[in-house]
Amino acid sequence: MITVYCIIVIFFICSAGHAKYLPKNSEICQQVLGNELLSEISSYKNVKEEIFKYVTEGNFKGKTYNELAKFVDKFGARPSGSEILEDSIDYMIQLTRDEGINDISTEELEVPHWVRGNEVITMLKPRVKNIDLLGLGRSVSTPEDGITAEVIVFSNFEKLEATPIDDIKGKIVLYDPPFTTYGETVIYRLRGATKAAEKGALAALVRSITPFSINSPHTGSQTYDGNITKIPTAAITLEDTDLIRRLYNRGETVVLNIKMSSSYDTKISRNTIIDLKGIEKPEKLVIVSGHIDSWDVGQGAMDDGGGLFISWAAPVILKNMNLRPKRTIRSIFWTAEELGLIGAYAYEEKHRNESSNINFIMESDEGTFAPLGLAVAGNQEARCIIGEILNLFTSVNASTLVEDDSPGSDINIIIQTGVPGASLHNANERYFWFHHTAGDTMNVEDLKELDLCAAFWTAVAYIIADLSVDIPRYIK
Template sequence: MKKPTLLLCAVTLLCNLSLLKVSATEYTNQEVVSNLQHNALKSDLAYKIAESLTVEVGPRLAGSHENALAVDWAEAKLKSLGFDKVYREPVTVPVWQRGEASAAVIAPYPQKLIITALGGSVATPTQGLQATVIRFNDLQSLIAAEPSLVAGKIVFIDQKTERHKNGSGYGKSVGGRANGAVEAARKGAVAVLIRSIGTDHDRMAHTGLMHYQDGVPKIPAAALTNPDATQLDAMLTRGHEVTLALKMTPKDLGTTTTYNVIGEVTGSSKPKEIVLLGAHLDSWDEGTGAIDDAAGVAIVTAAAKLIGDQPKRPARTVRVVLFAAEEIGLIGGKAYAAQHQAEMNDHYIAAESDFGAGRIYRADVKVNSAALSAVQQQLSVLAAQGVTNGDNQARGGSEVSLLPAYGVPVASLRQDGEDYFDYHHTPNDTLDKIEPAALAQNVAVYASFAYQMAQSILPLRPLTSGSK
């Protein structure tokens, strides 16, 4: 009986040593994470990055000269911060120029209205157009309307955007912006106006991408400021026909090449495996693109820089991807997925910062359900920054939302977006809307998340059925 006893003792000893090794590793990870959080909270690096991008480049619409400057800026910035590898990858994008946009009530209460063209809109005839207005509460009401009621008119979609911490009101109302022109044109409308997809009360219109469809006439599409939408609604409730004059001069200038800009902090023992941190480099042309998305660029760049400055690198490579042309259809994200399809199995997990600079309060993931509890345990280090564990239904952020289709696990580090849509896609998206302390908290969370995931031994794949 001695040999079995000795064997049992040996196995027990090996198990205990293994547990001690895991415990020691976890202790070391927590020590590093604590250091990362401390350094992030006392650093102004992220704010300086956001300031640099918004001041030295400013608005950077995809395909524009300013966007080309932003690509050069990003490559130089990543190199100056000491990333191990910095490179750019080409992306073909359409070039659209906003031009001018004006609207006025001709009758019965003549006055000017403030509008802006929606991204990708065609122009009005050179002399402009005049037509009566027909109002709809939302896109669904327009779809259900009799074509005879709409033909020859300017459609006005008057759906208000609800204010929510998680930004969910945007999803409820954005359909009118995206698809209003198609549905209005199907019924013979000559133009479409939408109430701005925003929660503000400023007389500043919110732009954003709209779509056309092959086989359906292209009509001009614009957004009214929220006060002007309320004014137009008040006119219509008086029972008289309201006639508008509309003039817009946007242009389609073909296509050009821009770039995704990528920087890497090389992993120490698993350098081919990737923890991806994303943000988008482009912005709309109305403000300076501060909360959308210089803040995200700053957060993920500063987080990776802090990890790279640690005495010992984590096991996996931390890859920062500053995506091109997010605002005009996730074009940079689609290009990245196509160009990196062969290495998708090497992407351990991905997350993207593209919701301003509000404090992060919750961490959702999309991983194999069997690993969820263990992943949440690893992410419990975020509790020091006020972050709780969420669910297993994360999208990951704009471009990163494309990656689960390739089997890539993702995380959504949820920011407080209570006021995000006050400024989103408006001239008011400027640097003063970023709170430095909140930005630093984001960096602390992203750095902690990325380091933990770069060190993790958990199998996160395959994704839970239906995660696509």
Template structure:
């Protein structure tokens, strides 16, 4: 999961909205009065959804999981702009055809290619110590000789604002903001470098955006403001952030030496589209999606190997089960989500004239742990329909309305499209996110198979209903 800077900025505004919408949720939930005919139509899908769930849980979902395992172990991390990402895209294209679905196309675009070459950090004062770091995507390098500078530990942008320029100039700013939520805390990673540079900092190190750590740094995207000096920026562990905070509080001077070397250019990559053509309204679409790229650490198994795989699986399994819905189901494997939804943005631009044809858009990019339900954006009636459909998936029937479903699809939802992201038991998601810990070890075959069954069965119903999902 990644978050466009644009979206991050929107987020603080949204947090207030969430509070309000929760009231709204209760209202529309109470007032869900769908036409009896529609309720009956939805109920008529119960046999087919049960069949899909069951077939996937006990059989096809397990085969899919082993394909997922092979994919993850074969390619591992798949950063934007790399050959390994392109090979992994080819692999998925071939796998689609192998499973008897030939309607797979790609759309080429230019993507960032940022390469981690070498990075190290050492504490020189008060004593020698290695400090684990993980540079943020798009960080510039230090000079070849590195940077040796004093540290100032800062808790928040407020504190940065209040600190006089002299106390910051020439220093490495360590942002020590404790994890509150991803949305609230990630701003130090995404915006910290430019904010500190404006006050004369020479580099920033940011406490990893995670509620739990075993000395694991977490990378992620960041962005420089225009016309501000670009300074190197990296994650440190929660443990080292706490250490430096304690050392500073005890009056000790901290000096670090940083060497960080990265290379940046652009490459070609592809969004991959897998279509199961609708048998009545082929021009209308239900989109299911996940991103195929990952960060360059760990295996990208959780973020977003799992989500990409269960979304790819929707048209494939429905085709295998000979279940062709009225509308087209399009699985999209987004490319270059991590550097800032690059694939999704390009897709939106290219398909802007045909958004009316997108009936519903879905994304799984927050884990494929035990499935719980959906986070839904759309009109009250759209949400009522989703709620009615979810009844037959009980206990996978939780429904929320965060205003921010998924990451790639948010830019579509902002255009008024109804959509949903997968809710799952992802309490530990940020323990592993963007770190070496994002491996197959965090996954579980039963959970992934259950997610896959739910995802396919839900998408099938939405794509097959006689009624389009109504917009605002």
């Protein structure tokens, strides 16, 4: 199971790099969209403006930010399998009930429960220095006295493969790939331990997957292949990686002592499902979503508190505004995303036979900075309709359609079954600076940007859910 997750995740992340922007008013779209549909879509301009007014100037102004702050300040990090995560799920349910929405259900599933213990790395040679680290998800512990060994540095897997086992055996492998894109670089975090263990390494370290650092280690998921010895694995900072590489390249022997402890079992968690029932086709779903679990450092405000709260806000805003679309707006709070999209896999499996009812599925899990548009998966006709809807958001600079066959994280599992969907495209240039660090806190979030995201997310979902036509799955 775990291997399967990993491959899909890698596929998603890599393919995200190849997203294209759909040319506006393309000839294809002019053919696909008849005058009637064009006219219908443009008729939503007023409702879109009402939603923006209510969220950015009216009673909802600042509410997304303030509720998110109260939530993350109360619970902090919400790792998969923790009691805190379950308490935070209960809190979100109550928060939703407090808004007068009671069509709420939860679905239980088994989730990984990896708990970080003490983690210390000390450089012993050529001089004594503390090396900041964050163990990677599922990493095994070291012996109590730690692992003391020489470091060997590789900038890619090809160089590791080309090196004789005897040169690696008994050493600590450090991967120092320069950051290019997340998709290209994260494979060293995901697969580094297994690849190093195959060569007899005692532990594997990886340069944190980020373009920028203030000595900030970035944790994240990794998986062990079944047959290979499980070795301890952690991310260290750009700064310490580059220091070790410079020493190593000067011919110095670098010796580290790595002490890491952790525990691993499974627990029961829940996906949370909130429905604002459609008035004409309640069985048809437009899903908005984010994940409620986070890494165990920081507050999980950016990853994915922002996505969680704009998806919580969508049905609340529509209910408060007495806007009931034809189809049902379903808000899902995925659980246990960080350790392998566990909640999303469970949902897809459980709801597979109703999958044809999903008209469109959306997730925000790449930041809630200023909204720019959507990254859309679907056939050409679907993208033309979504593109035309996005044209309504030109005045708020959120009309860009990025063609992306694998948008989102959790929702990509459902999208790969043929369901059209989208993730929030936003001004997230600094996203990976904070991603999976102790710096993922409310300080990354901005009240006005969250209002814009909530308004955009709600308006898009409403329009799609209310259109006379379904978002098509195949070219007609």
